[in-house]
Amino acid sequence: MDTTRRGAPRGSGRPLVLGHRGASADAPENTLAAFRLAMEQGADGVELDVWRCASGEVVVFHDEDASRIAGAPVRVRDATLAQLRALDVGAHAGPRFRGERIPLLAEVLDALPGAVVNVELKSRGRDLALARATAAVVAAARAEDRVVVSSFDYRLVAAFRAAAPHLPVGLLFEHEHPWRLRTALAARLLRAEAVHPERVLVTPARAAAWRARGLAVNVWTVDAPEEIERLVDLGATAIISNVPGRTREVVRRRTGR
Template identity: 40%
Template structure:
């Protein structure tokens, strides 16, 4: 059985402001095999790394990401009140993140945040940055918008891709395989229902489960042999894995 990888969800996001350079570099320091991040476009069309469609929760300001220029987004501080150690963490661009993590050899799961706002040409822009930064062989693309995944695959046919999902989808493994997708990224609560996890593992598709923050779930999934657990606590997941 191959070793289950540990991906840091939005970086080591329980210890540093999510989706910031600080969180990603900390994940590397903690020994994560990969990081997971979310990409949207600024008003001026730059791929930026932030999860919510609005800036409200993480910056204390108000408005949609798509309505701010990159310069305006860069003036915002991320989760300052929650993380006293990181008082000046900012919203990074995708290029900044890939440049920062490239020397480590870590893998990167890029989630295209196109489920609510389907940003024009986001797939093309993201793929171009991945190519230019020399990260093509270390990136996995995923999205809840499965059309967006297919659009990315039409641009980069050999890209590794995965379908994100949280609801129960009938024969999702067959559906993914027939559409040329390499992996399934289900929610942790989903794989604890019925026999879904065993079906996903039997499909031969790479199965990375999010967001796995409880030790018991980490142990269960690592023991089952999932491809990766995506967690806010990469250090704990690594410790659990090392004890097995």
């Protein structure tokens, strides 16, 4: 296994554009259809969410249960892979997507060769085994050079850091919850390569300070052209967007790349 220490993925002269749960404005979120569409629209990669289901596999899904997406109150962590695969997670987005299933992280990495993938670890009840399982999936896919792993739960980030100390991690935070002290401490203790702030938190002073510390600044979730332009000008490393095609066009106009 290659244990060379990796930095967070970066673009050349411009921010990376990552489809938030894929091209989620145009396709059902966190499905292979949404991820493939994001790449077709010109994204550099995708952002996605993972849980460990009851049978141990790392599955790609955002919510704790499937009520919103599939109309079934099935808790992801309590269901087996077979039970989750029985759910239709595309029909709610229209007939075109009927029959879309919850994918495995391994399937997404295989379906998007070369794409940057931001993997957000999800858990309730401190399922630290999710971090170890995710590290194993990334290694098996030989995707170390194109993955960054993040979470709002810094215990999961620490568990991933322990399982794969050579891979880059990012710290997620939002304005509604205290973040300054805990994120600053975690960045030092965990030797994080990236911060993943909510867009409203990215001021010129903060962006400059993060960059000065060598941190990648991967910002979510950004759809408005004026906000995209502002973040390009502030030197964001990646822009995570529901509309990656439109975002890529704005970045191209602003940077010429």
